Amino acid sequence: MNIGYARVSTAEQNLTLQTDALDAAGCERIFVETASGAQRDRPELLKALDYMRPGDTLVVWKLDRLARSMRQLIDTVELLQLKGIGFSSLTESIDTMTPGGMLVFHIFGALAEFERAIIRERTKAGLDAARARGRKGGRRPKLSKSDIRDARALLRDPEIGVAEVAHRIGVSPATLYRYLPGGRSGAV
Incomplete structure (x- = not known):
């Protein structure tokens, strides 16, 4: 069927x-x-x-x-x-x-494996070339050192909540907690 x-x-x-x-x-x-x-x-x-x-x-x-x-x-x-x-x-x-x-299906599969291997090879070569030039991969940090310093200063004030500090700095509370794992206690 x-x-x-x-x-x-x-x-x-x-x-x-x-x-x-x-x-x-x-x-x-x-x-x-x-x-x-x-x-x-x-x-x-x-x-x-x-x-x-x-x-x-x-x-x-x-x-x-x-x-x-x-x-x-x-x-x-x-x-x-x-x-x-x-x-x-x-x-x-x-x-x-x-x-x-x-047979045709297996040929398609072999070509796909070959394509993936070439992509991996090119990616590795590109990353190695970037590292040789002093570049490192990954996202840029959401918060700079001065942002973290400002957040810590704001969190010292018990009148200002974590959500408000995050809003002022332009990130989510989750991002702020990632940079200051102790939250308000890590602010000092």
Whole structure:
């Protein structure tokens, strides 16, 4: 049995193109979802997987409807294989129930692994080059030393609350507590 899965990222997007293609592909039931592809928690996909039985095929209009990243796609298809469920993508003409479809899918997976390795390599090289120039990574601190000094001075006054001090300095109370873990007692 072919089971369809259609997904859009926002409610403003239209599912008609996907559902029409899935109907034409002979899907007996179509699960529809509005969720970001990066989001791992997709209730309708989980319902589809729970509904399916060994020998069924999960059909999507396009690969990116099932997963945002190649790693997520590979993980999902491997889960389907463990359950004895096939996978088919209409746009890319991939069908993991055929040897050729599995070959194409594995080639995609190998290319994705290669791409991730190159990205890691470039990122590491960029960070090393920045460090060699004396730059360090990460966010800039929200509070300067003078901001912390001002906050401590303000917190010495029992009439001024932590929320007000944070507001005056332009940060949230949580940020102020991060810089002054003792709160008012750490102000001295």
